[in-house]
Amino acid sequence: MQGTEKILVFCSREICYCSGNFFAHRLADAFEQLGFDTEVCEFTREDDFDAVLTPLFGKPYRAIFDFNSLLPRLAAEDGTPVLDLLDGPFYDYILDHPLFHYNCLVSGAKNFHAIVLDEGQAAYVRRFHPQLKTVHMLPLGAVEAVSHGRKGAARGVLFSGTYDSPDKVYEIVKASPEPIRSMTKSIIDQRLSEPNLPMEEAFSRYLEREGLSLPDSQFALMMNAMYPADAYIRDYFRTAALDALLRRGIPVTAVGTGWEKYRPCRSDCFVREKGVSFELSFERIAREQVLLDVSPIFNRGIHDRILAGMANRTAVLTDENPCRSARLSARRDVMFYSLKDLTTLADAAEELLTDSALLELIQEHAYETFRANHTWRSRAEEILSWQA
Numbered sequence: 001m002q003g004t005e006k007i008l009v010f011c012s013r014e015i016c017y018c019s020g021n022f023f024a025h026r027l028a029d030a031f032e033q034l035g036f037d038t039e040v041c042e043f044t045r046e047d048d049f050d051a052v053l054t055p056l057f058g059k060p061y062r063a064i065f066d067f068n069s070l071l072p073r074l075a076a077e078d079g080t081p082v083l084d085l086l087d088g089p090f091y092d093y094i095l096d097h098p099l100f101h102y103n104c105l106v107s108g109a110k111n112f113h114a115i116v117l118d119e120g121q122a123a124y125v126r127r128f129h130p131q132l133k134t135v136h137m138l139p140l141g142a143v144e145a146v147s148h149g150r151k152g153a154a155r156g157v158l159f160s161g162t163y164d165s166p167d168k169v170y171e172i173v174k175a176s177p178e179p180i181r182s183m184t185k186s187i188i189d190q191r192l193s194e195p196n197l198p199m200e201e202a203f204s205r206y207l208e209r210e211g212l213s214l215p216d217s218q219f220a221l222m223m224n225a226m227y228p229a230d231a232y233i234r235d236y237f238r239t240a241a242l243d244a245l246l247r248r249g250i251p252v253t254a255v256g257t258g259w260e261k262y263r264p265c266r267s268d269c270f271v272r273e274k275g276v277s278f279e280l281s282f283e284r285i286a287r288e289q290v291l292l293d294v295s296p297i298f299n300r301g302i303h304d305r306i307l308a309g310m311a312n313r314t315a316v317l318t319d320e321n322p323c324r325s326a327r328l329s330a331r332r333d334v335m336f337y338s339l340k341d342l343t344t345l346a347d348a349a350e351e352l353l354t355d356s357a358l359l360e361l362i363q364e365h366a367y368e369t370f371r372a373n374h375t376w377r378s379r380a381e382e383i384l385s386w387q388a
């Protein structure tokens with residue numbers, strides 16, 4: 001009987017804005033709705049791992065989940081991976097490029113599966129970490145705000161997310177030893193000119209141009225060493241997108257940590273707000289008419305910020321990529337713009353803020369798309385279909 005099967009959801013790592021905790025509980029709630037007995041286990045590095053984990057060993061589970069998990073790094077005294085002591089398939093929901101999780105992905109655990117947010121990153125894990133049982137691409141879900149979105153007037157654009165100065169990130173690149181420094185600079189230059197170019201493809205092009213080749217295991221290790229390239233691209237385009245809006249005189253409110261490092265070209269149009277917990281971010285988004293998404297680090301995927309806007313009838317401006325174009329309808333689910341030409345962002349923002357009929361059409365159509373395809377329940381149903 002389905003109702004007698006158990007599912008275990010971990011929250012082993014504190015992620016910014018308590019998002020890991022939030023995702024764990026939403027996924028667990030979805031499995032509960034589908035009739036499964038679901039247990040959530042939260043712990044941190046400060047806890048006694050033996051006390052937390054030992055009672056779970058040997059208990060049968062239909063499936064086990066975590067987000068950016070710490071578990072693959074843990075082992076028993078005899079060296080056995082902790083994941084091998086848990087009775088059920090383990091799925092690590094990886095929330096950024098898998099290059100950041102190299103040490104976890106090479107753990108050697110026997111029943112290890114990965115869920116990633118990007119089609120290209122799924123292909124990356126399949127190729128460079130073939131020891132994993134399965135790899136799936138699945139965007140996160142979203143929820144509706146409790147307030148149901150008591151919105152203000154359509155006067156500006158909201159961006160919700162963290163920020164760091166790209167110049168500060170580039171200092172890490174410049175301080176790297178050779179050949180890492182030259183490789184990383186090349187990857188950054190390529191991705192600035194081609195924002196939809198995946199990092200691993202940029203690295204492959206560099207190697208080909210230099211007449212070099214690497215075994216897959218070494219390729220993945222070098223990708224991990226060049227992590228600042230991904231961080232730089234993220235913050236470079238966040239800076240450029242806000243600059244493009246402010247130069248046009250479009251008001252922008254940025255909510256999150258690190259925005260004191262941003263130097264707006266027009267301070268009269270820019271407002272900073274402190275970050276809030278992930279759960280409260282939906283309430284903040286629901287009060288706005290227009291939400292900005294800038295996520296070139298998922299250039300074959302759909303960032304959860306997009307879905308958060310759709311769930312709360314907030315029209316989303318997002319950078320176009322092949323995955324989003326295939327899964328979301330332009331001018332009905334979202335408004336697309338091009339990172340190669342950010343005047344398209346300012347144009348799209350102006351159109352949304354001045355055309356109330358278009359704004360309402362997108363808000364309502366996107367909400368229906370969310371309800372049909374992007375709830376946490378729909379995510380849980382898709383996960384269960386993998387095991388059918």
